[in-house]
Amino acid sequence: MAKGATKTPILELRDVHAEAGGTEILAGLSLRVGAGEVHAVMGPNGSGKSTLANVLAGRPSVHVTEGEVLFDGQDLTALSPEERAREGIFLAFQYPVEIPGVANMVFLKTAANALRKHRGEPELDAMDFLALLRDKAKLVDMDDKLMQRAVNEGFSGGEKKRNEILQMAILEPRLAVLDETDSGLDIDALRSVADGVNSLRNADRSMLVITHYQRLLDHIEPDHVHVLAGGRIVRSGGKELALELEERGYGWIENTTAQEARPG
Amino acid sequence: MNALAIARDRHLADYEGFAARLGKEPALVAAIRQQGARAFRRQGLPSRKLENWRYTNLGPLAKLQLGPASPNLQSPATASAGLSLGDSVARRFTLHDGRFAADRETDVTQDEGVEVQGLARLRRTAPEQAARLLSNTPIDEHPFAALNTAFLDDGALVRAPRGIFDERAIQLVVAAGAYPDPRVSHPRVLVVAEPMSHLTLILDFLNEGDGPGFTNAVTELHLAEDAVVQLVILQRERAQHFHIGGVFVHQERGSRFSCHTLSLGGALVRNDLSVQLAGEGAVSRLRGLFVAREGTVADNHTRVDHAVPHCESHELYKGIIGEGGRGVFHGHVIVQPDAQQTLAEQHNLNLLLGEKAEIDSRPQLEINADDVRCSHGSTIGQLDAEALFYLQSRAIDESGAREILTRAFAEEILAELPIPELRTSLEPVVAAELAGLQGN
Ligand SMILES: Nc1ncnc2c1ncn2[C@@H]1O[C@H](COP(=O)(O)OP(=O)(O)OP(=O)(O)O)[C@@H](O)[C@H]1O
Numbered sequence A: 001m002a003k004g005a006t007k008t009p010i011l012e013l014r015d016v017h018a019e020a021g022g023t024e025i026l027a028g029l030s031l032r033v034g035a036g037e038v039h040a041v042m043g044p045n046g047s048g049k050s051t052l053a054n055v056l057a058g059r060p061s062v063h064v065t066e067g068e069v070l071f072d073g074q075d076l077t078a079l080s081p082e083e084r085a086r087e088g089i090f091l092a093f094q095y096p097v098e099i100p101g102v103a104n105m106v107f108l109k110t111a112a113n114a115l116r117k118h119r120g121e122p123e124l125d126a127m128d129f130l131a132l133l134r135d136k137a138k139l140v141d142m143d144d145k146l147m148q149r150a151v152n153e154g155f156s157g158g159e160k161k162r163n164e165i166l167q168m169a170i171l172e173p174r175l176a177v178l179d180e181t182d183s184g185l186d187i188d189a190l191r192s193v194a195d196g197v198n199s200l201r202n203a204d205r206s207m208l209v210i211t212h213y214q215r216l217l218d219h220i221e222p223d224h225v226h227v228l229a230g231g232r233i234v235r236s237g238g239k240e241l242a243l244e245l246e247e248r249g250y251g252w253i254e255n256t257t258a259q260e261a262r263p264g
Numbered sequence B: 001m002n003a004l005a006i007a008r009d010r011h012l013a014d015y016e017g018f019a020a021r022l023g024k025e026p027a028l029v030a031a032i033r034q035q036g037a038r039a040f041r042r043q044g045l046p047s048r049k050l051e052n053w054r055y056t057n058l059g060p061l062a063k064l065q066l067g068p069a070s071p072n073l074q075s076p077a078t079a080s081a082g083l084s085l086g087d088s089v090a091r092r093f094t095l096h097d098g099r100f101a102a103d104r105e106t107d108v109t110q111d112e113g114v115e116v117q118g119l120a121r122l123r124r125t126a127p128e129q130a131a132r133l134l135s136n137t138p139i140d141e142h143p144f145a146a147l148n149t150a151f152l153d154d155g156a157l158v159r160a161p162r163g164i165f166d167e168r169a170i171q172l173v174v175a176a177g178a179y180p181d182p183r184v185s186h187p188r189v190l191v192v193a194e195p196m197s198h199l200t201l202i203l204d205f206l207n208e209g210d211g212p213g214f215t216n217a218v219t220e221l222h223l224a225e226d227a228v229v230q231l232v233i234l235q236r237e238r239a240q241h242f243h244i245g246g247v248f249v250h251q252e253r254g255s256r257f258s259c260h261t262l263s264l265g266g267a268l269v270r271n272d273l274s275v276q277l278a279g280e281g282a283v284s285r286l287r288g289l290f291v292a293r294e295g296t297v298a299d300n301h302t303r304v305d306h307a308v309p310h311c312e313s314h315e316l317y318k319g320i321i322g323e324g325g326r327g328v329f330h331g332h333v334i335v336q337p338d339a340q341q342t343l344a345e346q347h348n349l350n351l352l353l354g355e356k357a358e359i360d361s362r363p364q365l366e367i368n369a370d371d372v373r374c375s376h377g378s379t380i381g382q383l384d385a386e387a388l389f390y391l392q393s394r395a396i397d398e399s400g401a402r403e404i405l406t407r408a409f410a411e412e413i414l415a416e417l418p419i420p421e422l423r424t425s426l427e428p429v430v431a432a433e434l435a436g437l438q439g440n
C-alpha cells in the first residue's frame, strides 16, 4: 500500500513500548516513515502522541522498554537528545519552553553552530548568522523584535510556534516532528506557519505532523494519516482518513476492530 | 590559644610596628588608628559562635602567616590588569596594596569633574578634613573594619562636587601585589557625593599573585541630598586569595544609590554591606551576584536601615553555587518605628549546581512601623530540566546547555550593570568563572 513500505524507511518503530512516571504509555506502536513522506498522527487527548514525539527526540523522562526505534537503520534510543538533533531529528514542541536570560538570537546561533560543528562546517560569525536568520525568518513571517528577546519568554502562542518552525528552518532536519504546531494559532498565523512548513518540504525531509485538526492538513497535505489510541496506532490510511475523522470523531474508530489497524 | 587569637595578636603586633614607623603624625589620624586597634583587639577575628559568622569559618584565613604588604609603586603590572573600559568611558586610578597611584602619575585630577585623590595626601594637606571623613566607620560592630582602621595610611578619596554630572565613570583598580609569602593589605575608599551630584564608581578588586593573600577593604559612601551614585564592586581575586570587604553607606534626603556586588573569585569572599536611609525619599537598589566553587565561600551580609519615612530599598542577590562550594546570604532590613510609607523588597535566589553545593539563605525583615509595603523571600533551585532538554534537542550538548542556563541565571543582575562597556568587558570574566562549575 504505502510507498514508504517499499523503500528503506528513514524512521521505523517496531512494537515500541514506552513508559513515563511508572506508567506504560506507548503499548506496542509500529510505524514506518519513508524519505520525503509526510505522516499525520491524530488521536484523542492522552493517547500518547506527545510521548511518541518524545521517544523520538529523547526526552529523559520517557523510557523505551520494549521494541525498536530505528532512524536510518540506527538504534535511536542509544543517542542523547543532542546527538539525535545532530543526526537530523527535530521536534517542534507542543509547549515551547521559555528560557529567561537567553536572547533568542544567541540561542538560535548557538544551535546552528552546534550543528555546523558536528558536520565539520565552519561556525557562522555574527554577520553570516544574521544573514541566514533574515532569510529564514521570512519563511515564517517572524518579527525581528523577537530575536532580541529571551527565548519564548512572553511570546504569544503564535509567536512561540513560529519560533519553532524558524528553528526547524535553521536546523534543516531530515525528520521533523511537529507536535500540535497548529494549536493556538489564528487563521493568518496558521497559514504562515503552514506555508513555512511547506516551503521546507522536500524529497529528503520527512515529517510527522501531530494534530487534532483537519484545517492544518488542508495546508500541509499528508501522504499518510495514522490514528493513535491507547498508545498504539489503531488505524492508518490516506489523507481522506483525516476528513473522515473530522466528520465522525474518534468514537467511530474505537468501535472498529483491531484487525483494521495497520500491521507493524 | 586558638588560631583566631594567634592571628589577632599577630595583626596587633604588626600594628605596633606600623604605628611606630609612621613617627610624627597629626594626632587626629593617629587617634583614629588607635581606636581601630582597640576595637579590633576587643573583637578579634570573629568565631563561628557569633551569629553573623556562623556559616563562615575564618580558620583558613587565621592560619595564613600574614605579613603586611609593602607596596612597590614602581610595579607597572597592576593598572593594566584592571578591566579596560576605554578612556572615554572611565578614568582609571589604582590602589596598589592600599596605596594610591593615579594611572597617569597625577595625584589630583582635573578641576572640573569628579575629584580623585590619595588619602595620604589629604592627611597631609587637610588633616582635619581627613580626620572628620575617617571617623564614621562602624568599628565596634565590624572587627575587620576596625583592623582596616588600625592600619589607616593611604587610600582613595572620590569626591563628586555639588551638581556635577560627569559622563565618565571612575574606575578604581584595587590590586593586591604578588609576594613570595602571604600578605595583607587594607585598602580604604571614601566617597563623598555632594548634593545633586552624579557619580559612577567601579571598584575593580584583583590580586596579582597565585599564592594566598588577604585584602581587607573598607569603602564608605556619603550621599548628600539628591546625589545619585552607582557603585559596582567587582571581586575577581584568584583562587587562594581572601577578601573581606565592608561597604558602609549613608544616604541623605532624595539620594539614589545603586550597588552591584559581583563576587567572581577568591577562596573566601565576605561582604558586609550596610545602608542607612537617613533622609526622606532616599532610594537604594542593591544587586549581588556571587559564585562559589569547590572549596570556596561567598558570604554576603547586608543590612538596610530605614530610619525615616518614604524611603525605598530594592534588594536582589543571586547565588550560583558549584559542587563543593558554599554560599551565604543574610539580609536584614530594619524599618524603624517612624519610617512610615517604607517600600522594602529583599530577595535572594540561588542556583545549586551539585549535590554537595551549599547555601544558607536568610532574608530577614524587621518591621516596626505599620504603614509599610515590604516583601522578602528566597529560593533555592537547580537548572530547569525542561529548558535543558529544549536546548539539547537543538543540538547543543549537555555541558553547553548547562553553561547557557547558568549564565542565563546571572543575566538579570548583569543586564542591569550601569555601563554597556562594563557589561561587554565582563563577559569573558563571567564565562571563565562559570566554566567548570557544573556537577552532575
Ligand atoms: N512523565 C509522565 N508521567 C506520568 N504520566 C505521563 C507522563 N507523560 C505523559 N504521561 C501520560 O501519558 C498519557 C499520554 O500523554 P501524551 O502527552 O503523550 O498525550 P497526547 O496524545 O500528546 O495528548 P494531547 O492531545 O492532550 O497533547 C497521558 O495520560 C499523560 O498524562
Ligand SMILES: [Mg+2]
Pocket (backbone or CB within 6 Å): A049, A050, A051, A094, A179, A180
Ligand atoms: Mg500532546
